[in-house]
Amino acid sequence: xxxxxxxxxxxxxxxxxxxxxxxxxxxxxxxxxxxxxxxxxxxxxxxxxxxxxxxxxxxxxxxxxxxxxxxxxxxxxxxxxxxxxxxxxxxxxxxxxxxxxxxxxxxxxxxxxxxxxxxxxxxxxxxxxxxxxxxxxxxxxxxxxxxxxxxxxxxxxxxxxxxxxxxxxxxxxxxxxxxxxxxxxxxxxxxxxxxxxxxxxxxxxxxxxxxxxxxxxxxxxxxxxxxxxxxxxxxxxxxxxxxxxxxxxxxxxxxxxxxxxxxxxxxxxxxxxxxxxxxxxxxxxxxxxxxxxxxxxxxxxxxxxxxxxxxxxxxxxxxxxxxxxxxxxxxxxxxxxxxxxxxxxxxxxxxxxxxxxxxxxxxxxxxxxxxxxxxxxxxxxx
Numbered sequence: 001x002x003x004x005x006x007x008x009x010x011x012x013x014x015x016x017x018x019x020x021x022x023x024x025x026x027x028x029x030x031x032x033x034x035x036x037x038x039x040x041x042x043x044x045x046x047x048x049x050x051x052x053x054x055x056x057x058x059x060x061x062x063x064x065x066x067x068x069x070x071x072x073x074x075x076x077x078x079x080x081x082x083x084x085x086x087x088x089x090x091x092x093x094x095x096x097x098x099x100x101x102x103x104x105x106x107x108x109x110x111x112x113x114x115x116x117x118x119x120x121x122x123x124x125x126x127x128x129x130x131x132x133x134x135x136x137x138x139x140x141x142x143x144x145x146x147x148x149x150x151x152x153x154x155x156x157x158x159x160x161x162x163x164x165x166x167x168x169x170x171x172x173x174x175x176x177x178x179x180x181x182x183x184x185x186x187x188x189x190x191x192x193x194x195x196x197x198x199x200x201x202x203x204x205x206x207x208x209x210x211x212x213x214x215x216x217x218x219x220x221x222x223x224x225x226x227x228x229x230x231x232x233x234x235x236x237x238x239x240x241x242x243x244x245x246x247x248x249x250x251x252x253x254x255x256x257x258x259x260x261x262x263x264x265x266x267x268x269x270x271x272x273x274x275x276x277x278x279x280x281x282x283x284x285x286x287x288x289x290x291x292x293x294x295x296x297x298x299x300x301x302x303x304x305x306x307x308x309x310x311x312x313x314x315x316x317x318x319x320x321x322x323x324x325x326x327x328x329x330x331x332x333x334x335x336x337x338x339x340x341x342x343x344x345x346x347x348x349x350x351x352x353x354x355x356x357x358x359x360x361x362x363x364x365x366x367x368x369x370x371x372x373x374x375x376x377x378x379x380x381x382x
Contacts, residue, residue: 016084071145080117112167152197231293315379
């Protein structure tokens with residue numbers, strides 16, 4: 001950040017390190033080391049702010065645990081870094097050139113997804129002793145009782161898209177997943193962490209078995225847990241898993257019921273407007289199937305009725321952890337992130353209905369939180 005401010009003040013068009021003079025585009029160059037000394041006071045101040053943030057986070061974690069919530073905070077380890085971010089600048093020798101990460105075409109994104117992230121080079125990463133992965137886990141898991149690995153299949157393979165080509169033209173590149181799993185197991189033991197792996201999408205059988213063998217919780221979403229067009233019953237969910245309806249990369253519970261996510265996909269250019277009627281028809285059928293799985297009246301339409309059924313369903317599952325998202329407690333309809341988009345969708349900009357100070361007074365939040373608490377209590381008493 002100190003370097004960024006330094007160069008941006010001198011050139012308002014210098015928005016990231018690729019815009020800096022070439023001599024400063026490596027953190028270990030003579031020019032960068034000299035500037036580091038020059039900016040030492042600013043760097044120390046920024047490090048102090050980071051230290052204070054870490055202390056406050058640790059206090060919050062311990063306070064939550066003191067209230068009886070044994071896990072405390074639940075952190076997320078993102079899939080990758082931004083190609084113009086500080087991590088890429090600092091570790092650029094470990095990344096592959098002229099490729100980016102995404103996913104192949106599937107039912108949700110017919111053209112595939114281009115996430116725009118750089119890809120770690122498996123051999124260079126291994127030769128470094130996996131230092132980037134180790135440091136990432138340690139940073140993300142400080143002051144936490146559980147950590148979720150975004151797109152955990154990255155440990156086995158990632159979908160690489162060469163520059164100048166579309167997400168339809170990519171290919172999977174394998175990684176040293178046994179090494180990475182052992183490192184993850186060691187770090188989770190050291191940090192006394194529960195590890196959740198977001199294993200959504202196409203998961204090779206050998207990799208899911210490896211996750212089970214290492215005690216990494218699977219991520220089971222009601223949206224995806226289907227046999228044909230029928231939703232699986234809660235009793236079919238595995239014990240070694242976290243059960244939920246959705247994630248930040250998918251429609252919210254209320255948004256899925258209303259079909260607002262379909263409109264968002266049309267507006268973002270992901271779904272052709274001519275396909276919208278068929279998509280709405282398919283959604284109506286899916287909602288009907290969800291009523292069956294939730295065991296509620298065939299004509300039920302009230303979102304609160306569906307939410308109460310969702311709580312009962314999750315509470316009855318044998319999964320080790322169950323997750324209700326904040327958006328479900330406040331009834332939000334806009335999803336936080338629409339994967340594969342940038343300016344086409346207002347990603348990470350949606351605010352919940354109330355600010356945090358007033359959240360406890362929000363009638364929807366209070367009603368739904370009580371429903372969720374009662375569902376868990378009843379399930380535990382059975």
